[in-house]
Amino acid sequence: MMKTNIGMWIDQRKAVIILSTDMGEETKVILSNVDRQPGRIDGERSTARFESLLVDANDVTERRDTSHLHRYYDEVIACVREAEAILVFGPGEAKGQLLRQLEDALPKGYIVAVETADKMTDRQVAARVRDYFKKESPTLELG
DSSP states (O other): OOOOEEEEEEOSSEEEEEEEETTEEEEEEEEOOOOSSTTOBTTBOOOSTTHHHHSOOHHHHHHHHHHHHHHHHHHHHHHHTTOSEEEEEESSTHHHHHHHHHHHHSOTTOEEEEEEOOOOOHHHHHHHHHHHHHHHOTTOOOO
16 A cells, blocks of 8 residues: 655645655645735735725624635645645644644544744745655655
């Protein structure tokens, strides 16, 4: 049976998932589509008058964002169900939110490590995952 290790960098906007098996490596990217500041584009404040009228009330926005995040985490979890070991890293609270959902969805013992990491390119994520599992399992050679 083929062993599958998965490493992922995640924040509330994007997950970069690296699936690593005896056959090689695959990268998947999942976007959450959660807008941190509704009514704004790329964090820039609108110059239009009455911008506040265009923004949902906080509780409505928060419920919508929470719903988006749950679907986002469910999509991430669907990608990692086949894993024997999972490394999760990223900058903010998304790691903890994902882990709470993962604990309900997967048997205990699958998550091997959780680490804090700043923003990384997809290639840096892949290299970190490769290095981590090479150290943890020296008999597993990944090309």
